[in-house]
Structures are given as C-alpha cells and as structure tokens.
Amino acid sequence: MPRLVYLLIILNFILLTTCSQEKNISKTNNKIQIITSLFPVSDIVKNISGQQNVDFILPPGVSPHDFEPNPNQLKKYANVKLIILIGGDIDEWVLKLLSNLKYKNDLRIINLHSSIIKSNYYKIHLTKEYHPHDDPHIWLDPILVQEMVKIITKELILLNPKEKSRYNQNRDKYLKQLNELNTKIIDTLSHFKKKDYISYHGAFDYFSRRYGLNTLIVIKRSVNKELSVIEMKKIIHTGKKNKIQYIVTEPQLNPKEALVIAEELDAKIITIDPIGDPRDPSKNTYIRLMEYNLNIFKKIFEGR
Numbered sequence: 001m002p003r004l005v006y007l008l009i010i011l012n013f014i015l016l017t018t019c020s021q022e023k024n025i026s027k028t029n030n031k032i033q034i035i036t037s038l039f040p041v042s043d044i045v046k047n048i049s050g051q052q053n054v055d056f057i058l059p060p061g062v063s064p065h066d067f068e069p070n071p072n073q074l075k076k077y078a079n080v081k082l083i084i085l086i087g088g089d090i091d092e093w094v095l096k097l098l099s100n101l102k103y104k105n106d107l108r109i110i111n112l113h114s115s116i117i118k119s120n121y122y123k124i125h126l127t128k129e130y131h132p133h134d135d136p137h138i139w140l141d142p143i144l145v146q147e148m149v150k151i152i153t154k155e156l157i158l159l160n161p162k163e164k165s166r167y168n169q170n171r172d173k174y175l176k177q178l179n180e181l182n183t184k185i186i187d188t189l190s191h192f193k194k195k196d197y198i199s200y201h202g203a204f205d206y207f208s209r210r211y212g213l214n215t216l217i218v219i220k221r222s223v224n225k226e227l228s229v230i231e232m233k234k235i236i237h238t239g240k241k242n243k244i245q246y247i248v249t250e251p252q253l254n255p256k257e258a259l260v261i262a263e264e265l266d267a268k269i270i271t272i273d274p275i276g277d278p279r280d281p282s283k284n285t286y287i288r289l290m291e292y293n294l295n296i297f298k299k300i301f302e303g304r
C-alpha cells in the first residue's frame with residue numbers, strides 16, 4: 001500500500017473514532033440532571049433516584065480542600081437542574097464554576113450542611129471546644145446521612161413530581177440500609193475498650209463522636225497551614241504517652257508531617273478514606289466506603 005494512502009486510512013480512522021467519542025460524551029452529558037460536588041453524595045442520590053442521571057465534580061484521588069477546578073468543568077452538562085453541595089468550606093469551588101453557566105437561573109442549588117445544621121445532633125454536640133458549624137464532613141456520619149437522604153428525596157420530588165412514590169420507596173429502602181450500616185459499626189466497635197487514635201486530618205470527627213472514638217490529636221486542622229516545631233513535639237509526646245501504633249492518613253492528602261511523626265513513634269501509616277473511588281470495588285459506593293473505613297478502624301483498635 002502506498003504510504004500516503006495508508007496515512008489517510010489511519011487519519012480517517014482517528015477522525016471517525018474521535019467524532020463518535022464526542023457524540024457519546026454529548027449524549028451522556030445530556031442525561032445528567034443532578035450534579036454533586038463529592039462522589040459519595042452522588043452515590044447516595046443514585047440510591048434514591050434509581051437512575052444514572054447524576055454526576056460528581058471532584059476527581060477521584062483529589063482532596064476537596066485544595067481542589068482547583070477547570071473553570072469550564074460544568075459547561076458540558078446541558079440539562080443540569082439540581083446541584084447538591086455539602087457546604088461549609090469543603091466545596092466552595094463549585095460556586096466559582098456556577099458563575100460560568102448560562103442556564104444558572106433554572107438551577108436549584110442545595111447546601112446540605114446548612115440544612116442539617118438545624119438537626120438535633122448539632123444541638124446536642126455543640127460545646128465550647130467543638131464547633132460542628134465549622135466541620136463540613138457531615139457525610140461520614142451515617143445518621144446525619146439519613147437526614148441528608150430525606151432532604152435529597154424532597155429535592156428529587158420537586159424536580160420530578162411524577163416519580164414521588166418511587167423515590168419515597170427508594171428512600172425507605174436506603175434508610176434501612178443505613179440503619180444496618182449503623183448497627184454494624186456499633187457492633188464492630190463495641191468489642192474495643194481503647195478507641196483512641198491520631199489522625200492527619202479531622203475528616204472523621206463526626207464519625208468519632210457518633211461511635212465513641214477518641215481522636216487524641218488531629219495533626220493538621222488546616223490543610224495549608226505548616227506545623228510548628230512545638231506542635232510537632234507535642235504530637236510526638238502524646239503519641240509516645242499513648243503508645244500509638246498507627247498514624248491515620250487519607251489517600252487524597254500528602255501526609256508529609258505524618259511520615260515524620262510515624263518515624264519518631266515507630267508507628268505505621270494507615271489510610272482511611274473520606275471520599276472513596278468509583279473505580280475501586282472496595283469503596284465504590286457510600287456504604288462500601290464506610291465498611292472499608294470500619295475495617296481500618298478495627299485494625300487500628302485491635303492493636304491497642
């Protein structure tokens with residue numbers, strides 16, 4: 001075959017596949033009606049809607065605390081009607097993306113953190129030292145997720161009133177699964193007397209308060225703030241005093257200080273995951289993600 005003809009065939013093939021891929025992308029994106037900032041919330045929505053009409057923004061493996069989205073990231077979705085945010089300072093970057101949208105007038109945006117801040121949990125746990133108003137990691141407490149499920153169901157019904165009874169049925173089924181998850185966590189953790197740990201980031205504070213775990217120290221309250229030598233020494237002292245064997249980090253963060261502290265304590269690094277990953281079968285749904293984390297906590301406390 002002459003070289004030019006060969007090249008033309010290849011070029012043609014490339015053009016054809018690129019076009020069909022583009023077609024597929026626009027086809028899929030037309031279907032998306034609901035967008036969440038974080039993956040686990042999109043899984044929760046899917047359980048209620050029973051449909052694949054939901055997508056999430058934060059890519060797997062990236063921390064929401066220092067995420068810089070592409071300014072045009074939302075433009076490819078032509079039919080988005082509802083955006084579900086966690087709220088607080090965890091997904092403020094979505095608001096930046098919204099300023100680039102043409103259809104923003106028809107859009108409903110809900111903020112879960114500010115909605116459930118009115119729930120009884122907040123009233124009970126608000127203390128001098130602990131300000132849940134500042135902590136956005138609400139989805140890591142399955143009981144707060146039950147509140148979130150009720151809020152999301154109401155929103156889905158507003159969006160699609162004909163599906164009301166189906167959504168309500170799905171909601172009840174999922175609330176039951178969350179109850180089972182809650183029981184499983186209580187049962188598993190009840191075997192351990194000593195439930196203290198040192199974590200790199202404070203994502204599991206709600207979880208810990210709910211299930212009686214004791215967060216001895218959160219190494220970094222603020223992801224972008226450097227630790228002082230005094231702070232490092234204090235953490236190492238507490239770790240030694242409590243014979244800490246694991247330093248808990250998260251896959252989305254670069255735990256450089258945790259590595260130093262672990263070295264000093266002769267402790268191991270162990271990873272819990274607040275976000276999950278749709279490509280990883282051990283944490284590709286919210287419930288599997290929480291079961292994965294439960295197993296990590298089990299491992300930490302077995303050694304205490």
Ligand SMILES: [Zn+2]
Nearest residue numbers: 065137201203
């Ligand atoms: Zn976090």
